[in-house]
Amino acid sequence: RHGGIDLKVKVEGDLHIDEHHTIEDTALALGAAFKEALRDKRGIERYGHYTLPMDESLAQVAIDFGGRPWFVWQADFLREKVGEMPTEMFEHFFKSFSDTALCNLNIKVEGKNEHHKVEAIFKAWARAIKMAIRKDINNKQLPSTKGLL
Numbered sequence: 191r192h193g194g195i196d197l198k199v200k201v202e203g204d205l206h207i208d209e210h211h212t213i214e215d216t217a218l219a220l221g222a223a224f225k226e227a228l229r230d231k232r233g234i235e236r237y238g239h240y241t242l243p244m245d246e247s248l249a250q251v252a253i254d255f256g257g258r259p260w261f262v263w264q265a266d267f268l269r270e271k272v273g274e275m276p277t278e279m280f281e282h283f284f285k286s287f288s289d290t291a292l293c294n295l296n297i298k299v300e301g302k303n304e305h306h307k308v309e310a311i312f313k314a315w316a317r318a319i320k321m322a323i324r325k326d327i328n329n330k331q332l333p334s335t336k337g338l339l
Contacts (some may be wrong), residue, residue, distance in 0.1 A: 247301025
């Protein structure tokens, strides 16, 4: 909803073993889908950033669909899980997305409530993506001076 993208994700995984591969594969598939959907990236903004408050928490997300995967994660969690998801898997999810979307993704969050921190990250990520993939139909330029992304 926050990315303004008409997207539904259905996942079937090996949760009977553990959640790692299901979460990782979901992020890898999602990143690959973005890479394919953006194609040659002509006319997109390319960069997106969003700072989002969620009660006492504050998340900052910046993304660049410039063709080079890079990932920065500044988020510490005191609880082992949020809901049924291990907090260590949030970092792995976003790293996996960055790897296959070929994007630079920088995520930072601070706060006290672990649920609010995670919620703020996901909503800020969606809003940053919305900004980065915005297309100007009158602009056919590649958002790069190098000639390719």
